[in-house]
Amino acid sequence: MAWLIAVITTGIAYVVDRGWEDLEDDLWVGPYDALDMFDLASAGLLGGFVAIGWFLGRRGLTITPLVLLIVAISFGREGEPAATAVWWVGTALAGLWAFSYAAGALRSLAQVRSLARASLTERETLIGPNAKNAVTRFFRRRAFLLLSLAALTATAWTITILLFSSERGRQFEGPDGDIVSDLIATVAVAATLLAIAEAVLFFWRLVAVRAAGHDLVWEVPQIEGAAAPYTPIGLRAVIEAEDLRADSCICRTEWSRADPEGEYELSSDDDIPVSDYCPDHGIDRINASTQSEFLAMTHEPWIWDESSVLPQSSNPDAQRTLLYGFAGPSFAGIVLREKSGVVDASSPYADPITMEQPAIRSYDGYHGDYNQAQRPGAGMVDEIDLRPVGYDGSAFRYRHGRAWYESAQSHPEDERER
Ligand SMILES: [Zn+2]
Incomplete structure (x- = not known):
């Protein structure tokens, strides 16, 4: 659903902004700078997100507003005001959607808690080691995924900065070959967003399991x-x-x-x-x-x-x-x-x-x-x-x-x- 907001926003922005048609001619005038890299990365990010965002599942709730926000900022500097407004509206909608989802999740956690209290019996039972290990294993695997994403993010940013420092100031289609730091920057931004979404999910699960009563x-x-x-x-x-x-x-x-x-x-x-x-x-x-x-x-x-x-x-x-x-x-x-x-x-x-x-x-x-x-x-x-x-x-x-x-x-x- 969050992903759909991004797709619809992209579609409307595309229709509103007739500027797409003559964009190619004047965009790459002047030397390559950090803002160009940011613009290219945000466009790449948006394209990738529209293509595969559906598969992100609940991570999309966190990622969608951030992607739209990045595009809105990037667009807001040079794009047409009408299209920029569309991006900001999309960002706000995706943000609202994420907040209402988070509020729903909190509400349902509160329901689980009160249901747990209401249906508590005096009976006690011995919980075997497999059950506890299974929970630990689940969180350990998610923590490992999170750390891997963090490592990927750090690596991608390091490469981006190194590449950018050698490519800065070039003409976009100069004799020195193609510029690549924008591609790595796209990966770096995407990895950052994925890591943020994974972290949100990880800590939310941790909090939810604690709050619901983890020994029930x-x-x-x-x-x-x-x-x-x-x-x-x-x-x-x-x-x-x-x-x-x-x-x-x-x-x-x-x-x-x-x-x-x-x-x-x-x-x-x-x-x-x-x-x-x-x-x-x-x-x-x-x-x-x-x-x-x-x-x-x-x-x-x-x-x-x-x-x-x-x-x-x-x-x-x-x-x-x-x-x-x-x-x-x-x-x-x-x-x-x-x-x-x-x-x-x-x-x-x-x-x-x-x-x-x-x-x-x-x-x-x-x-x-x-x-x-x-x-x-x-x-x-x-x-x-x-x-x-x-x-x-x-x-x-x-x-x-x-x-x-x-x-x-x-x-x-x-x-x-x-
Ligand atoms: Zn047998």
């Missing part, structure tokens, strides 16, 4: 009929470390075979993706079990296909997503699961979920029509009713794959026939 575990209920069943990717087809002790289990060997370089150091209590051929956790094990054996395994994540949803309890109170560090849209928290009295993330590398994911959208009144994968049409072995074990739907077993879960309310096939 949220139980997010799924609203019946509204929430799309949601399972975080990476949680599935993973077996817990305790299950790996059986001698016949080959999951660990298969996993290290798939990773001969040993890039992922596994400690003894890490979870491991399951092997399809494991006698204990493979597809044959799922399909060879009797229906009652299968019913006893339904809580195991590894029996389900990666694209299937996990079984949904028929008791809505039991369908809760556990979140650690939830602070609203800027940091939606790490998904936890309970395992022998401790709640913890599935791995220290777990990424925080984003608000676009259905579990959190349900909190916002999401009406579940996201692209849920459909189970395969062929190769089915049987359908097992899961209602006897408290889930509201059926399991479908497949000859060459893991099982799929389908809730009783969402039989896509039935709907198509109607």
Whole structure:
């Protein structure tokens, strides 16, 4: 949206300012000076921003008003008054938009805080090390990105200043070859803006997580009929470390075979993706079990296909997503699961979920029509009713794959026939 303001402003300024047409002739008269470099860099910056600004996401909120401000200042010195006015109006609009967004973010943080206070129970739970490491890792990575941007900014400015000092005073199209310091200056300004935007985002997230109560575990209920069943990717087809002790289990060997370089150091209590051929956790094990054996395994994540949803309890109170560090849209928290009295993330590398994911959208009144994968049409072995074990739907077993879960309310096939 902020980016759109920049694009529209550019469009209007272009239409208003007929000066573009004869700009080329008189702009480069006289020796090259710092202001020329600034003008060229601001034009390059604007072009780049209009082209790719969309991909900056929330960083665009900070960057847009700054880009427009730079262009407005640059233009204001020599451009037509009407066009200059357009740039200033664009700057003001983008600034207002950023401020209203910031105000909205503050408001929603205040809501998260009061919601946290209102729904605080006396219960205490032990939060495992993976969850804390996942949060630390998230912030450490962002800090590294920020430092890299700062280093890039410093380097680009140094090169710009060095180049400029040798190019200053030249004629633009002189015998000494093309001037390049304006290009590096464009990079330097862009890097500066990116670093500022990244810093704003970083500190805002830090403040938000602190303010929302960083040692809380949220139980997010799924609203019946509204929430799309949601399972975080990476949680599935993973077996817990305790299950790996059986001698016949080959999951660990298969996993290290798939990773001969040993890039992922596994400690003894890490979870491991399951092997399809494991006698204990493979597809044959799922399909060879009797229906009652299968019913006893339904809580195991590894029996389900990666694209299937996990079984949904028929008791809505039991369908809760556990979140650690939830602070609203800027940091939606790490998904936890309970395992022998401790709640913890599935791995220290777990990424925080984003608000676009259905579990959190349900909190916002999401009406579940996201692209849920459909189970395969062929190769089915049987359908097992899961209602006897408290889930509201059926399991479908497949000859060459893991099982799929389908809730009783969402039989896509039935709907198509109607
Ligand atoms: Zn295994």
